Amino acid sequence: MNFDKEKIKKDFKNSLISLYAEDVKEATRNHKYYALSEVIKQYTFENWMKTNKHYIYDDVKQVYYFSVEFLLGRLLESNLINLGIRDVCKEALLEMGIDLDELLQAEKDAGLGNGGLGRLAACFIDSMASLSIPGHGNGIRYKYGFFNQKIVNGYQVEVPDDWLKDDYVWEVRRSDQALKVRFGGYLRMEQVNGKLKVYHEGYETVLAVPFDIPIIGYGCDTVNTLRLWNAEPIEREFDLSSFSSGDYIKAIEYKYSVEAITQVLYPDDSNYNNKFLRLKQEYFFVSAGVQSIIRTFKKKKRPIQDLYKYVAIHINDTHPSLVIPELMRILIDEEDLSWEESWNITTKVVSYTNHTIMQEALEIWPVDMVRSLLPRIYSIIEEINRRFIIEILDKYHGDTALADRLSIIKDGSVKMAFLSVVGSHSVNGVSKLHTDILKNQVLSDFYAITPDKFKNVTNGITHRRWLLKINPDLVNLIDDAIGSSWVKEPEKLIELKKYSKDLGFQDEIENVKFKNKQKLINYIKERYSIDINPDSIFDVQAKRLHAYKRQLLNVFHIMFLYNRLLENPNIDVYPRTFIFSAKAAPGYHLAKQIIKLINTVSYKINNDKIIKDKIKVVFLENYGVSLAEKIMPAAEVSEQISTASKEASGTGNMKFMMNGAITLGTLDGANVEIKEAVGDDNIVIFGLKSEEVLNFYKNGGYNSMDLYNSDERIKKVVDELTNGFFNVSGNEFMEIYYHLLKYNDEFFVLKDFDSYVKAQEIIDKLYRDRKRWNEMSIINIACSGRFSSDNSIKKYADEIWNV
Numbered sequence: 176m177n178f179d180k181e182k183i184k185k186d187f188k189n190s191l192i193s194l195y196a197e198d199v200k201e202a203t204r205n206h207k208y209y210a211l212s213e214v215i216k217q218y219t220f221e222n223w224m225k226t227n228k229h230y231i232y233d234d235v236k237q238v239y240y241f242s243v244e245f246l247l248g249r250l251l252e253s254n255l256i257n258l259g260i261r262d263v264c265k266e267a268l269l270e271m272g273i274d275l276d277e278l279l280q281a282e283k284d285a286g287l288g289n290g291g292l293g294r295l296a297a298c299f300i301d302s303m304a305s306l307s308i309p310g311h312g313n314g315i316r317y318k319y320g321f322f323n324q325k326i327v328n329g330y331q332v333e334v335p336d337d338w339l340k341d342d343y344v345w346e347v348r349r350s351d352q353a354l355k356v357r358f359g360g361y362l363r364m365e366q367v368n369g370k371l372k373v374y375h376e377g378y379e380t381v382l383a384v385p386f387d388i389p390i391i392g393y394g395c396d397t398v399n400t401l402r403l404w405n406a407e408p409i410e411r412e413f414d415l416s417s418f419s420s421g422d423y424i425k426a427i428e429y430k431y432s433v434e435a436i437t438q439v440l441y442p443d444d445s446n447y448n449n450k451f452l453r454l455k456q457e458y459f460f461v462s463a464g465v466q467s468i469i470r471t472f473k474k475k476k477r478p479i480q481d482l483y484k485y486v487a488i489h490i491n492d493t494h495p496s497l498v499i500p501e502l503m504r505i506l507i508d509e510e511d512l513s514w515e516e517s518w519n520i521t522t523k524v525v526s527y528t529n530h531t532i533m534q535e536a537l538e539i540w541p542v543d544m545v546r547s548l549l550p551r552i553y554s555i556i557e558e559i560n561r562r563f564i565i566e567i568l569d570k571y572h573g574d575t576a577l578a579d580r581l582s583i584i585k586d587g588s589v590k591m592a593f594l595s596v597v598g599s600h601s602v603n604g605v606s607k608l609h610t611d612i613l614k615n616q617v618l619s620d621f622y623a624i625t626p627d628k629f630k631n632v633t634n635g636i637t638h639r640r641w642l643l644k645i646n647p648d649l650v651n652l653i654d655d656a657i658g659s660s661w662v663k664e665p666e667k668l669i670e671l672k673k674y675s676k677d678l679g680f681q682d683e684i685e686n687v688k689f690k691n692k693q694k695l696i697n698y699i700k701e702r703y704s705i706d707i708n709p710d711s712i713f714d715v716q717a718k719r720l721h722a723y724k725r726q727l728l729n730v731f732h733i734m735f736l737y738n739r740l741l742e743n744p745n746i747d748v749y750p751r752t753f754i755f756s757a758k759a760a761p762g763y764h765l766a767k768q769i770i771k772l773i774n775t776v777s778y779k780i781n782n783d784k785i786i787k788d789k790i791k792v793v794f795l796e797n798y799g800v801s802l803a804e805k806i807m808p809a810a811e812v813s814e815q816i817s818t819a820s821k822e823a824s825g826t827g828n829m830k831f832m833m834n835g836a837i838t839l840g841t842l843d844g845a846n847v848e849i850k851e852a853v854g855d856d857n858i859v860i861f862g863l864k865s866e867e868v869l870n871f872y873k874n875g876g877y878n879s880m881d882l883y884n885s886d887e888r889i890k891k892v893v894d895e896l897t898n899g900f901f902n903v904s905g906n907e908f909m910e911i912y913y914h915l916l917k918y919n920d921e922f923f924v925l926k927d928f929d930s931y932v933k934a935q936e937i938i939d940k941l942y943r944d945r946k947r948w949n950e951m952s953i954i955n956i957a958c959s960g961r962f963s964s965d966n967s968i969k970k971y972a973d974e975i976w977n978v
């Protein structure tokens with residue numbers, strides 16, 4: 176299609192008329208946004224159809240990426256970029272007196288995810304489309320996405336994210352492709368021709384209606400699909416006229432209980448929540464997704480035995496792990512295959528990514544819950560486990576201890592990570608360090624028996640969104656220096672390295688950063704009426720609030736710095752702006768107290784005349800994809816300070832780096848590989864190593880109270896939590912206080928304090944040497960190409976999916 180200015184203008188005007196019977200003059204920003212988005216969506220339809228036909232009727236293997244979260248953010252500008260029409264569209268609108276950048280603000284974020292895991296899924300589907308890999312997302316269409324955060328009086332307040340209140344432009348409802356998902360009921364066994372058949376009866380049926388979103392590849396004709404499932408009542412079971420008066424209430428109850436399944440995203444990150452409704456959600460989108468895959472596959476008219484040649488299913492963490500028994504169910508009960516045949520196919524189809532080693536994040540379900548909600552699925556899991564244990568005992572000479580350690584079902588629980596490992600042909604961690612920890616600690620028994628299953632694929636981010644879209648001035652600078660081929664081949668960014676010592680280029684890099692800081696300053700001024708010094712160091716920690724991510728360590732350093740400045744306002748501290756942005760899970764009290772602490776410290780410091788504006792602390796509310804896009808280009812220091820071994824990869828670290836920030840971090844997750852990429856001189860590393868942390872957990876030897884008593888700086892800061900220093904009640908931060916001293920500081924905040932303070936002093940020194948800092952910044956950008964999700968996806972395609 177030829178997208179010239181005139182065509183876009185004409186289509187846009189027609190769109191306004193047909194949607195709202197309005198012309199450009201009358202239309203509100205919202206209407207103009209919808210009218211334009213509708214036009215852009217239509218532009219993708221032809222290629223979407225062609226892509227789908229190609230996938231079905233030519234012999235191409237399909238990848239289905241199952242994820243309970245897709246944190247998409249806004250789509251209009253990304254779609255314009257990927258279609259290659261951002262500039263022409265901007266001009267066309269301008270000629271009608273419309274500012275594209277302003278229209279873009281009308282789009283609500285699609286916030287169907289908590290954080291890193293959901294954003295990874297979004298980056299991956301962008302990369303699959305852009306690499307023309309036949310890869311699709313499969314997930315849940317939550318009516319309410321991740322909550323909106325307001326800060327009231329320093330506290331987090333959660334506001335529902337009613338993102339579907341107005342129409343969502345990018346989705347297409349496909350009622351004709353709805354499927355049925357069954358819950359509850361009982362099993363009946365029967366011998367049929369000498370074969371044991373299992374019948375599932377007495378169940379409740381839920382209709383799964385797919386909503387498809389086109390995923391547009393960059394600079395190619397590929398348009399893949401993100402399919403999100405909506406739970407709806409079955410007409411037949413909700414036919415009010417046929418119910419007697421007593422059944423009327425039941426019918427309404429049925430409708431609401433069904434709709435509840437896709438009502439809300441659970442707002443917990445790195446934390447497993449043992450909730451019945453969550454299990455329902457997981458099976459709901461898994462069952463609908465697998466059924467839909469089988470239906471599509473059958474259009475090829477190939478024998479079902481060939482499924483693995485044409486289909487790869489990837490599970491993003493264990494939330495979709497019921498894919499394994501669900502596929503078994505379909506192959507055995509519906510396709511009439513034997514157990515052995517079905518198992519052979521299933522394990523060839525499914526692959527699994529592990530995202531965490533944290534105990535509290537590992538999914539386990541009570542046997543009773545699984546059995547009552549999903550009787551057939553449970554019976555299959557039992558059989559998978561029975562056969563697996565027999566195999567282990569057989570192979571390892573009756574090693575019952577080993578068999579016991581590996582059992583998928585144990586102590587009345589089903590261990591979803593174990594089910595995922597056993598039922599997949601590939602298990603991968605998300606950074607080198609994380610994969611090593613999986614192999615040597617968390618899944619070491621599985622690694623011992625099936626070493627070839629284990630692989631590493633380090634996470635990545637789409638450079639199209641996280642650089643091309645959000646940092647146009649930097650992009651211009653890069654293009655002028657090395658041309659624009661890096662957009663197709665991000666590793667070419669490495670060519671920037673030769674400009675790292677070029678003083679002219681350094682100046683330009685500094686100017687771009689300054690300009691981006693100014694933009695963020697304006698945003699902050701507008702919302703919070705706080706004045707920020709543009710020459711101060713922008714030191715940012717933006718990510719979920721979790722104890723292991725150690726925002727607390729960051730705040731303690733700020734409190735310490737403030738104490739020093741109070742003692743002597745003239746000490747030579749380079750001006751700094753500490754920026755935080757983070758949501759806490761609504762039930763996570765410790766995390767919420769840390770938010771209150773940040774805001775309390777912020778209030779006190781920002782209003783203290785004595786310290787002469789040397790430091791400022793800002794908390795930006797409602798962290799999400801769109802806010803991240805504002806923050807990254809302006810950041811200079813990237814705080815990646817998790818307790819070593821806890822952050823499986825991190826992807827925020829990559830976004831900051833790609834926009835020229837210097838990482839201040841522990842040797843955790845992908846920080847290790849960032850260090851490897853940029854070299855020791857272009858990153859600031861501090862703190863305990865993962866082996867040391869794991870050793871403390873195993874053998875003890877750390878006592879936080881001793882540190883508190885021996886280090887005056889620490890004692891002062893910790894005491895200020897409860898002694899009225901911040902003019903709040905002595906109980907306000909009690910949970911933090913107990914966490915550190917009574918429960919022995921699980922995440923080594925006090926232990927790493929000294930090392931962190933020293934690292935911050937190094938940052939202070941480095942920043943004063945403008946040449947050195949700019950050189951570091953350029954090297955970070957230059958080395959960021961390998962963290963493009965295109966790289967991760969190529970590796971998945973080659974080594975795991977075989978596409």
Ligand SMILES: *Cc1c(COP(=O)(O)O)cnc(C)c1O
Pocket residue numbers: 289290291294717718719798799800803824825826827828830
């Ligand atoms: C990238 C991203 C994350 C993940 O950040 P980490 O620092 O890796 O934890 C979380 N939320 C949003 C909105 C993101 O864009």
